Amino acid sequence: xxxxxxxxxxxxxxxxxxxxxxxxxxxxxxxxxxxxxxxxxxxxxxxxxxxxxxxxxxxxxxxxxxxxxxxxxxxxxxxxxxxxxxxxxxxxxxxxxxxxxxxxxxxxxxxxxxxxxxxxxxxxxxxxxxxxxxxxxxxxxxxxxxxxxxxxxxxxxxxxxxxxxxxxxxxxxxxxxxxxxxxxxxxxxxxxxxxxxxxxxxxxxxxxxxxxxxxxxxxxxxxxxxxxxxxxxxxxxxxxxxxxxxxxxxxxxxxxxxxxxxxxxxxxxxxxxxxxxxxxxxxxxxxxxxxxxxxxxxxxxxxxxxxxxxxxxxxxxxxxxxxxxxxxxxxxxxxxxxxxxxxxxxxxxxxxxxxxxxxxxxxxxxxxxxxxxxxxxxxxxxxxxxxxxxx
Amino acid sequence: xxxxxxxxxxxxxxxxxxxxxxxxxxxxxxxxxxxxxxxxxxxxxxxxxxxxxxxxxxxxxxxxxxxxxxxxxxxxxxxxxxxxxxxxxxxxxxxxxxxxxxxxxxxxxxxxxxxxxxxxxxxxxxxxxxxxxxxxxxxxxxxxxxxxxxxxxxxxxxxxxxxxx
Amino acid sequence: xxxxxxxxxxxxxxxxxxxxxxxxxxxxxxxxxxxxxxxxxxxxxxxxxxxxxxxxxxxxxxxxxxxxxxxxxxxxxxxxxxxxxxxxxxxxxxxxxxxxxxx
Numbered sequence: 001x002x003x004x005x006x007x008x009x010x011x012x013x014x015x016x017x018x019x020x021x022x023x024x025x026x027x028x029x030x031x032x033x034x035x036x037x038x039x040x041x042x043x044x045x046x047x048x049x050x051x052x053x054x055x056x057x058x059x060x061x062x063x064x065x066x067x068x069x070x071x072x073x074x075x076x077x078x079x080x081x082x083x084x085x086x087x088x089x090x091x092x093x094x095x096x097x098x099x100x101x102x103x104x105x106x107x108x109x110x111x112x113x114x115x116x117x118x119x120x121x122x123x124x125x126x127x128x129x130x131x132x133x134x135x136x137x138x139x140x141x142x143x144x145x146x147x148x149x150x151x152x153x154x155x156x157x158x159x160x161x162x163x164x165x166x167x168x169x170x171x172x173x174x175x176x177x178x179x180x181x182x183x184x185x186x187x188x189x190x191x192x193x194x195x196x197x198x199x200x201x202x203x204x205x206x207x208x209x210x211x212x213x214x215x216x217x218x219x220x221x222x223x224x225x226x227x228x229x230x231x232x233x234x235x236x237x238x239x240x241x242x243x244x245x246x247x248x249x250x251x252x253x254x255x256x257x258x259x260x261x262x263x264x265x266x267x268x269x270x271x272x273x274x275x276x277x278x279x280x281x282x283x284x285x286x287x288x289x290x291x292x293x294x295x296x297x298x299x300x301x302x303x304x305x306x307x308x309x310x311x312x313x314x315x316x317x318x319x320x321x322x323x324x325x326x327x328x329x330x331x332x333x334x335x336x337x338x339x340x341x342x343x344x345x346x347x348x349x350x351x352x353x354x355x356x357x358x359x360x361x362x363x364x365x366x367x368x369x370x371x372x373x374x375x376x377x378x379x380x381x382x383x384x385x386x387x388x389x390x391x
Numbered sequence: 392x393x394x395x396x397x398x399x400x401x402x403x404x405x406x407x408x409x410x411x412x413x414x415x416x417x418x419x420x421x422x423x424x425x426x427x428x429x430x431x432x433x434x435x436x437x438x439x440x441x442x443x444x445x446x447x448x449x450x451x452x453x454x455x456x457x458x459x460x461x462x463x464x465x466x467x468x469x470x471x472x473x474x475x476x477x478x479x480x481x482x483x484x485x486x487x488x489x490x491x492x493x494x495x496x497x498x499x500x501x502x503x504x505x506x507x508x509x510x511x512x513x514x515x516x517x518x519x520x521x522x523x524x525x526x527x528x529x530x531x532x533x534x535x536x537x538x539x540x541x542x543x544x545x546x547x548x549x550x551x552x553x554x555x556x
Numbered sequence: 557x558x559x560x561x562x563x564x565x566x567x568x569x570x571x572x573x574x575x576x577x578x579x580x581x582x583x584x585x586x587x588x589x590x591x592x593x594x595x596x597x598x599x600x601x602x603x604x605x606x607x608x609x610x611x612x613x614x615x616x617x618x619x620x621x622x623x624x625x626x627x628x629x630x631x632x633x634x635x636x637x638x639x640x641x642x643x644x645x646x647x648x649x650x651x652x653x654x655x656x657x658x659x
Contacts, residue, residue: 417588496568499564506567508563541629
């Protein structure tokens with residue numbers, strides 16, 4: 001019973017954090033893209049637009065829930081459900097940190113550690129293709145069908161380089177369990193899979209990242225859902241909560257790919273350099289510097305509102321930095337910080353690339369998958385296998 | 392606990408399989424077949440075959456069925472036309488089938504009673520490592536032959552489905 | 557609790573699924589549904605293999621099921637390509653109507 005209660009508690013915490021992250025990821029994306037394009041982004045709803053996700057959720061919930069005529073109702077309603085379920089399930093095997101003890105029970109910061117955890121993530125992402133294919137078909141609309149077919153063909157084509165890019169670091173760590181993959185990368189940055197001798201996995205890191213972009217239908221691979229190409233593609237006919245489900249599924253897939261990159265290549269919750277050299281003070285240092293910058297900008301702000309918001313942000317950052325110094329929570333929070341920093345860096349990369357690159361044409365996209373990415377991933381796997389076998 | 396899990400997923404598998412056979416529209420049959428494969432994957436997990444369960448989802452439910460759904464969408468397959476069925480088949484078909492299956496299970500239970508109780512976690516030999524060891528030492532030749540088979544299938548599919556320009 | 561359902565239940569489930577696959581194969585007219593019934597039969601046989609592998613405590617059943625899966629995938633690819641070609645030439649998916657070589 002203790003185990004059951006603990007699992008329910010962990011699941012509730014992870015679910016809550018994930019859903020909040022998804023909502024605020026959208027805010028971060030809009031702000032970052034806006035600043036790349038030299039404009040402000042959401043600014044009015046709450047200070048600096050912080051309540052914009054809440055406004056969006058209220059709008060999407062209260063919008064008229066319309067089912068167009070002549071659609072296959074069962075499949076039309078099943079598709080967003082499949083998409084969002086498969087996208088959210090894959091968070092259940094991601095390790096966020098080390099073993100912690102709450103109220104006397106020791107437990108890992110991971111919902112469950114399957115010994116085929118990596119295959120579970122691959123399986124769930126293969127099932128995510130159905131949400132899109134069935135959505136495109138059931139909408140009784142030729143643009144949706146084209147968008148749905150193109151998007152599912154793109155996703156299954158890029159699953160191949162993705163799987164082979166995953167197989168290369170597996171040769172170095174010899175296990176499929178995500179917890180053990182992270183534990184095999186202890187040490188410093190030189191032990192992370194990306195830089196690990198005898199076979200640094202730089203090529204498969206890039207292949208995985210590119211294939212991950214294509215799997216989640218993000219720029220530059222987002223032709224099937226681009227507004228100006230296919231009238232929004234497979235989710236044209238969906239409104240209100242069903243559209244919100246697809247939206248959430250896309251962001252959840254982004255989060256999954258970022259977490260997987262962090263775990264497979266960047267060392268998961270392992271610190272950048274070992275704690276003997278002082279890496280326990282890095283989070284505190286970063287937050288204190290951020291807080292001091294915020295406060296110094298708050299003294300002569302560019303806008304009137306910032307005279308209040310910037311100092312408050314600065315003080316909050318300083319408090320968070322101080323929390324990282326408390327030894328009681330240090331063992332739990334510091335691995336969590338490193339994991340969140342790495343996954344957050346990859347998410348920022350996602351958003352940065354969306355604001356920067358143009359999109360591929362569909363035949364260029366498929367060409368790239370089969371003629372460039374797949375042979376590169378395969379060659380990398382062969383070379384890695386050769387190196388591992390010879391040492 | 393094992394019994395409850397088995398019963399739930401066995402009933403889902405049978406209901407979805409009946410749906411595959413009974414539904415008129417191919418897309419509904421395809422979605423039901425995905426349901427069958429999913430519940431079979433859970434049953435493989437109960438039998439200790441975790442690698443095979445994940446392979447079932449990745450290969451069967453995630454690739455082969457996507458191929459089926461693509462073909463159904465491309466060919467715009469519609470519902471099948473109804474055709475006449477004899478009254479005898481309609482009235483006697485299902486009861487006879489159930490009677491036959493009940494007799495078969497009774498006799499197999501009676502004459503081959505040595506089945507072990509299936510407990511989740513009792514068989515630990517289905518890990519990726521065990522399968523890898525067997526596949527690359529004892530079954531190396533079939534493994535290489537299947538890779539040639541897949542190559543032949545790829546070439547065949549590409550040749551058959553291309554446009555004659 | 558160390559008890560669970562006896563292995564025979566898994567074999568009965570496998571038999572039921574196989575019988576449903578055969579029924580679908582014999583009674584349906586659309587070529588794609590017939591193909592899906594074949595996949596159902598292959599899955600039922602896989603379940604049988606895995607159940608016996610549990611009984612005999614060996615991994616060979618899993619290997620066989622793996623090979624069945626691979627062959628089924630290859631067969632699905634080629635079979636669907638053939639279906640596409642037949643559809644292109646005969647404009648129908650009804651197996652009763654592809655009978656121009658009948659006596």
